[in-house]
Amino acid sequence: MKNPLITVIIPVYNVEQYLEKCLDSVINQDYPDLEIMLVDDGSPDQCGEICERYAKKDSRIKVIHKKNGGLSDARNVAIDVALGEYITFVDSDDYVSDDYVATLYELIKKNNCKISVSSYIRFGQDDELKDDNKIIKEYVFSPENAIKTMFYQKKFDTTAWGKLYHRSLFSDGLRYPVGLLYEDLPTTYKLFQKSDKVAFSTKKTYFYLRRSSSIEGSPFSEKKYESLLKIIEEFEIYKLQNLEFSKAIDCRILNFLFHLLFETEKNSHYENTIFGMIKKYRLKVLNDFNARKKTTISILLSFFGISVLRFFYTFGKS
Structure with a gap:
């Protein structure tokens, strides 16, 4: 049986020093049936050129160039034209393990659900990362328990990335709020609420970079x-x-x-x-x-x- 197409959406803005590592980690996934959508959100650096260069060497990559509209707008533009049966997000200054997509999809297939979540490692630029996947546990939550677990930040949080969503969850126009920072906070719980179940693995497959120039690291405004x-x-x-x-x-x-x-x-x-x-x-x-x-x-x-x-x-x- 053929694997379903999975769309990986990567909004790109002002991250030229991190972008290649991110893209290399996505194109080297164990799961091959991917549509990789790079959304150049009016980036002022060389990100647009890097995206085009990668698209020339991998036919699964599609590049969208647009005026700067923020992270939510970049994600929404890609969701609107995504062809995959499932959608996942990766931020362009982060990277993922080779089995990131495969881990998330196997969770969905095994538990017959519409959302899966894997764990992540938060790191700084000078940190030395170690393999922390010796003991892996899996859980299946009802939508209600998943939302409570997420709001209590017990096993996972509201981040858009690190999760795999069936595209039907976005079918009624549910999108990320444009012009709002921390856009995943008022969005992820709505996706959970629309799902039948949520499957979670403690396997760490996503690597989240802490940097001072990100939204999280920037001064209060x-x-x-x-x-x-x-x-x-x-x-x-x-x-x-x-x-x-x-x-x-x-x-x-x-x-x-x-x-x-x-x-x-x-x-x-x-x-x-x-x-x-x-x-x-x-x-x-x-x-x-x-x-x-x-x-x-x-x-x-x-x-x-x-x-x-x-x-x-x-x-x-x-």
């Missing part, structure tokens, strides 16, 4: 703040309609707030505003025994003020 407000507003509406997810969503919102708090400047308006929002959620999450230990510790430290939180955050990073 008005756009980050506006995205934060819009995402929280959407989550609050979703909670009213789905009370069973209230505690898990509150926990994810609080972790999101802690994450952004440490990006703000000391004594800034943003710092004070976000800390005020943390105060709103912390007591509810403190009583939630499903919250991660570091979330509970962060809550307890928050009662001593922002400066204490910052000190322990810096200490923890070092």
Whole structure:
């Protein structure tokens, strides 16, 4: 029986120093039946030329050049024209193991579901990576349990990458919100909700690069703040309609707030505003025994003020 075509979508913007490693890891997949879509999102460097060069040597690669519209827009453009029965995303500064696609597809085939998830390794540019796949476990979740697990950040998170989706999940116009940062937060749970089951493997097949010039590493901005407000507003509406997810969503919102708090400047308006929002959620999450230990510790430290939180955050990073 012929394997289904799987589309790998790679948005590309200003990553020329990392792009070749990413593309090499995708074209060398054990799973051969791929459509590889490179979306040059108006990149100002040599990324467009690199994409075209790879397309000339691998017929599975298709290149889309477009005006800069952001990560969501780049993904959406590719989703609209993708031919694969399944879709997965890879960020262009990351790379994947040779069995990334095969692992995700085997999970779907084995469990007859529409979404699969594998684990990942977060690394810095100077880190030495080691094989960490000696013990591999697999789990199958109902959509409800998958969403709760994701919001509690227990086994996996909301990232678009590291997952394989049946294309039917996008068929009713569900797309990533254009103009919004952290676009996977208000999107992935909707895809999970539409699936029958979600299969997960602890096998680490995705390698996520931490870099200062990424969205995560860039300084706090008005756009980050506006995205934060819009995402929280959407989550609050979703909670009213789905009370069973209230505690898990509150926990994810609080972790999101802690994450952004440490990006703000000391004594800034943003710092004070976000800390005020943390105060709103912390007591509810403190009583939630499903919250991660570091979330509970962060809550307890928050009662001593922002400066204490910052000190322990810096200490923890070092």
